[in-house]
Amino acid sequence: MPEQEKQVTWAELFFDLVFVVAVTQVASLLHTDHQWPGVGRAVVVFIPIFWTWGGTTMHGNTHDLDRTFERLGVFAVGLCGLFMALALPHAYGSRGLLFGASYWAARLALCLLAQRHYRAVVFNPYTASAFITGPLLLVGGLVHGTARVALWTTAAGIDLLVPYLTRQGLAQISFEPHHLSERYRLFLLIALGESVAATGVTASHHPTTMARLIMVAVAFALACALWWVYFAFTADVIRDVLRTAQVTIDVIRTVLAYGHLAFIGAIIAISTAIGEIIPHPLAHLHTSTAALLFGGTALYLATFGYTRWKTFHNLATSRLATAAVSLALLPLATRIPALASLTLLAVVMIALNVLEALVVSRVRLRAEAQSLARPSAHSSPD
Structure with a gap:
C-alpha cells in the first residue's frame, strides 16, 4: 500500500x-x-x-x-x-x-x-x-x-x-510535498479572505449607496479572479512539482518561500488599495493608491512568471502580458473614477481567466483525441 x-x-x-x-x-x-x-x-x-x-x-x-x-x-x-x-x-x-x-x-x-x-x-x-x-x-x-x-x-x-x-x-x-503545498495554499487563502473581510467591514462603516454596493461587488469579483488564477490553474501544479522534484528544497525555496511571500504581499497591497477607495467610489484614485491596486495585481501575476521559470524554464506568457497590461493602465486609473478603475482591473483579470480556461480546455481535448487515436493505430493491420 x-x-x-x-x-x-x-x-x-x-x-x-x-x-x-x-x-x-x-x-x-x-x-x-x-x-x-x-x-x-x-x-x-x-x-x-x-x-x-x-x-x-x-x-x-x-x-x-x-x-x-x-x-x-x-x-x-x-x-x-x-x-x-x-x-x-x-x-x-x-x-x-x-x-x-x-x-x-x-x-x-x-x-x-x-x-x-x-x-x-x-x-x-x-x-x-x-x-x-x-x-x-x-x-x-x-x-x-x-x-x-x-x-x-x-x-x-x-x-x-x-x-x-x-x-x-x-x-x-x-519533506512531505502534499502537506507543504496545502499549508501554503491555506496562507494564500487567509490573505484573500482578509481582503474580502476588510472590504465588507470598510463598506459597513459608510452609507449604503448604489455606487458603494457596486464597488463591493466588483471588489469581490476581483478577489474571485485572483483566487481562480491560483487555485484553478496553479495549486495542483505546485503540489506535483514538489512531489517530482529531484531536490525538494529548491522548489520550497523558490516557489513556496519567495513565491508565496510575493503572492501574499501583492494581495495585501490590493486589499489595502480597495480599503482606500471603498469610502469614495466616485473619486479619482490617488497615485499611491493606484500603484498599490494595479502594481499589486501586476506583482501577483508576475510572480507566476517567476515560479514558472524556476520550475519549468518557460514563460507564463498570458500572465506576464496581463501584468504588463495592469501596469500600462496605471496612468489611466488616476484619471477616471475609482469604481471605473476597479471595474477595468476586474475585467482584465476575468479575461485572463477565460483565456486560460479556453487554453486548458483545448489542451485537454487534444490530449483526449490523441489517446483515442493510439489504440486504433495499434490495431490496424500492417
Missing part, C-alpha cells in the same frame, strides 16, 4: 488564526502610509511574520504535531505571533521592542523544537533566525528612527538570504 500523505493538523489550522490578525495588521500599517517609504517599512515587518509562519510550517512538515509537546510548542510560537501582530500598528514607534522581542522568542522556540531533526545541519533557518536575525530585531526595537529601520531591514535581508545559504544542508532533509 502507498504511504499515506501527511495531513494538515487541527493545531496548525488553529495556529493560522493568529496570522489572520497579522495579515490584517500589515494591511493597516500599509493603509497608514502607502507612499514608497511606507511600503518598504511594511515589507520589512511582513518578512519576519511570514518567516515565522513558514518556519512553523516546515517544522510541522517534519514532526508529528499531534504530540503534546509539539502542540504546546506551536501554540507558544502562535502567542509570539499574536504579540507581533499586536505591535504592528506602532512597530516603528512605541511598540518596536515588543515586535523585536516577540520575533526572537518565536524563533528561539522553533529552534528548540526543531533541533532534534536538524542536528546534522548546524546552520539552518532556525539557528540563523535564533542567533542572527532575532537579536537584530530585538536591538532594532531598542533604538529609534533610522537606526531601527536599518537594523530591521538588514535582518529581513538576511532572512531572505538564508534559504540560499543553507540549501546544501537542507537538501538532506526529507
Whole structure:
C-alpha cells in the first residue's frame, strides 16, 4: 500500500488564526502610509511574520504535531505571533521592542523544537533566525528612527538570504510535498479572505449607496479572479512539482518561500488599495493608491512568471502580458473614477481567466483525441 500523505493538523489550522490578525495588521500599517517609504517599512515587518509562519510550517512538515509537546510548542510560537501582530500598528514607534522581542522568542522556540531533526545541519533557518536575525530585531526595537529601520531591514535581508545559504544542508532533509503545498495554499487563502473581510467591514462603516454596493461587488469579483488564477490553474501544479522534484528544497525555496511571500504581499497591497477607495467610489484614485491596486495585481501575476521559470524554464506568457497590461493602465486609473478603475482591473483579470480556461480546455481535448487515436493505430493491420 502507498504511504499515506501527511495531513494538515487541527493545531496548525488553529495556529493560522493568529496570522489572520497579522495579515490584517500589515494591511493597516500599509493603509497608514502607502507612499514608497511606507511600503518598504511594511515589507520589512511582513518578512519576519511570514518567516515565522513558514518556519512553523516546515517544522510541522517534519514532526508529528499531534504530540503534546509539539502542540504546546506551536501554540507558544502562535502567542509570539499574536504579540507581533499586536505591535504592528506602532512597530516603528512605541511598540518596536515588543515586535523585536516577540520575533526572537518565536524563533528561539522553533529552534528548540526543531533541533532534534536538524542536528546534522548546524546552520539552518532556525539557528540563523535564533542567533542572527532575532537579536537584530530585538536591538532594532531598542533604538529609534533610522537606526531601527536599518537594523530591521538588514535582518529581513538576511532572512531572505538564508534559504540560499543553507540549501546544501537542507537538501538532506526529507519533506512531505502534499502537506507543504496545502499549508501554503491555506496562507494564500487567509490573505484573500482578509481582503474580502476588510472590504465588507470598510463598506459597513459608510452609507449604503448604489455606487458603494457596486464597488463591493466588483471588489469581490476581483478577489474571485485572483483566487481562480491560483487555485484553478496553479495549486495542483505546485503540489506535483514538489512531489517530482529531484531536490525538494529548491522548489520550497523558490516557489513556496519567495513565491508565496510575493503572492501574499501583492494581495495585501490590493486589499489595502480597495480599503482606500471603498469610502469614495466616485473619486479619482490617488497615485499611491493606484500603484498599490494595479502594481499589486501586476506583482501577483508576475510572480507566476517567476515560479514558472524556476520550475519549468518557460514563460507564463498570458500572465506576464496581463501584468504588463495592469501596469500600462496605471496612468489611466488616476484619471477616471475609482469604481471605473476597479471595474477595468476586474475585467482584465476575468479575461485572463477565460483565456486560460479556453487554453486548458483545448489542451485537454487534444490530449483526449490523441489517446483515442493510439489504440486504433495499434490495431490496424500492417
